[in-house]
Amino acid sequence: MTKQNVVVPEAMAISVAAVANSSPLFTYPPPRSGFGAGVAGGFALKINAWVESMKASSPTHAKAAAALAAAPSVGAQEEHATWIMRHPSALSKFEQIISASREKQIVMFLDYDGTLSPIVDDPDSAFMSEAMRDAVRNLARYFPTAIVSGRCRDKVYKFVKLAELYYAGSHGMDIKGPARGPRYRKAKAKSVLFQPASDFLPMITEVYNVLFEKTKSTPGAKVENNKFCVSVHYRCVDEKSWSVLAEQVKSVLKEYPKLRLTQGRKVLEIRPTIKWDKGKALEFLLESLGFADCNDVLPVYIGDDRTDEDAFKVLRDRGQGFGILVSKFPKETNASYSLREPSEVMDFLLRLVEWKRLSLKARPRVSIGI
Numbered sequence: 001m002t003k004q005n006v007v008v009p010e011a012m013a014i015s016v017a018a019v020a021n022s023s024p025l026f027t028y029p030p031p032r033s034g035f036g037a038g039v040a041g042g043f044a045l046k047i048n049a050w051v052e053s054m055k056a057s058s059p060t061h062a063k064a065a066a067a068l069a070a071a072p073s074v075g076a077q078e079e080h081a082t083w084i085m086r087h088p089s090a091l092s093k094f095e096q097i098i099s100a101s102r103e104k105q106i107v108m109f110l111d112y113d114g115t116l117s118p119i120v121d122d123p124d125s126a127f128m129s130e131a132m133r134d135a136v137r138n139l140a141r142y143f144p145t146a147i148v149s150g151r152c153r154d155k156v157y158k159f160v161k162l163a164e165l166y167y168a169g170s171h172g173m174d175i176k177g178p179a180r181g182p183r184y185r186k187a188k189a190k191s192v193l194f195q196p197a198s199d200f201l202p203m204i205t206e207v208y209n210v211l212f213e214k215t216k217s218t219p220g221a222k223v224e225n226n227k228f229c230v231s232v233h234y235r236c237v238d239e240k241s242w243s244v245l246a247e248q249v250k251s252v253l254k255e256y257p258k259l260r261l262t263q264g265r266k267v268l269e270i271r272p273t274i275k276w277d278k279g280k281a282l283e284f285l286l287e288s289l290g291f292a293d294c295n296d297v298l299p300v301y302i303g304d305d306r307t308d309e310d311a312f313k314v315l316r317d318r319g320q321g322f323g324i325l326v327s328k329f330p331k332e333t334n335a336s337y338s339l340r341e342p343s344e345v346m347d348f349l350l351r352l353v354e355w356k357r358l359s360l361k362a363r364p365r366v367s368i369g370i
């Protein structure tokens with residue numbers, strides 16, 4: 001990366017400060033479950049606590065989820081009904097969302113795994129359907145659209161294959177504007193390449209190699225190099241071996257105090273201790289698109305994971321736009337709305353496109369504002 005091709009909104013550059021040892025181990029929803037400790041405290045946590053958190057990390061948690069889906073108890077039904085009242089379906093509240101967008105430019109932010117593609121055992125086989133790709137392609141014709149993923153940017157691009165989108169890989173630590181496609185209003189973002197954790201690249205490569213070797217002895221464990229972060233997957237690891245895997249990861253991480261650990265769906269995520277996440281990436285992209293201090297923008301972020309909560313929280317704190325959580329099960333979230341699964345995400349995107357088409361037809365001379 002040369003200095004010349006980096007375009008960084010000033011405010012953002014200032015806020016990328018190193019915050020070694022200040023970030024929580026598991027950031028979501030831990031206040032309740034007791035993980036409030038900083039990363040140093042996090043590494044000191046007992047392996048049992050790691051394993052408990054690993055168990056709680058995915059709503060797909062096998063048997064319990066299946067049993068709940070098949071025959072939910074009265075308590076579970078009530079809990080679900082209360083949750084849905086607080087986070088109604090974005091499909092059933094579509095009109096409400098649309099009316100909030102009046103006179104505003106909708107900007108779309110989409111997580112990848114579990115949002116555009118279904119969760120599968122093999123991370124290398126998490127393909128999105130052609131129908132979903134068409135929906136996203138059409139969406140980007142009308143609204144600036146960004147993919148915000150924990151995966152490395154090149155890899156998520158290989159799955160999505162749409163050059164007209166913005167991509168924020170490695171949990172937002174690798175942002176690039178579209179290679180081609182519509183020129184959006186004030187779109188200096190087109191030329192953006194922003195990598196706030198580039199100093200960490202050698203360390204992340206080293207940690208990937210060490211973790212790869214170390215976890216080889218745990219059947220089913222998979223280590224994924226996401227360029228500015230590393231994922232240790234345990235979806236295919238027998239639950240009895242989770243504590244062994246946690247020990248292995250912990251023993252490596254204690255040698256790297258400048259890295260921290262967060263958690264996703266059956267995955268431990270190792271990343272630099274810079275104050276940067278999907279929420280910061282969302283703000284960066286809004287700024288790059290020229291919407292920094294505007295009231296005429298409605299950001300909509302759709303995601304399924306703990307790491308997406310950073311973006312939901314930014315929207316909630318700004319009082320602008322909406323977060324939409326993809327989940328079949330009640331979860332503590334800063335999102336306003338919910339969708340149950342990727343197929344519903346696709347329905348929502350299709351409705352947005354259809355609504356925009358019809359409104360442009362009805363007002364042919366009104367600019368679509370992009």
Ligand SMILES: O=P(O)(O)OC[C@H]1O[C@H](O[C@H]2O[C@H](CO)[C@@H](O)[C@H](O)[C@H]2O)[C@H](O)[C@@H](O)[C@@H]1O
Pocket residue numbers: 111112113114118119120121122123124126148149150151224226231233235264265266267269305307
């Ligand atoms: O931010 P995302 O785009 O949601 O990426 C988060 C992680 O997604 C991937 O792992 C998840 O999906 C896999 C495929 O369905 C699944 O096997 C795994 O259990 C999930 O955690 C990806 O492989 C990770 O690198 C991302 O960090």
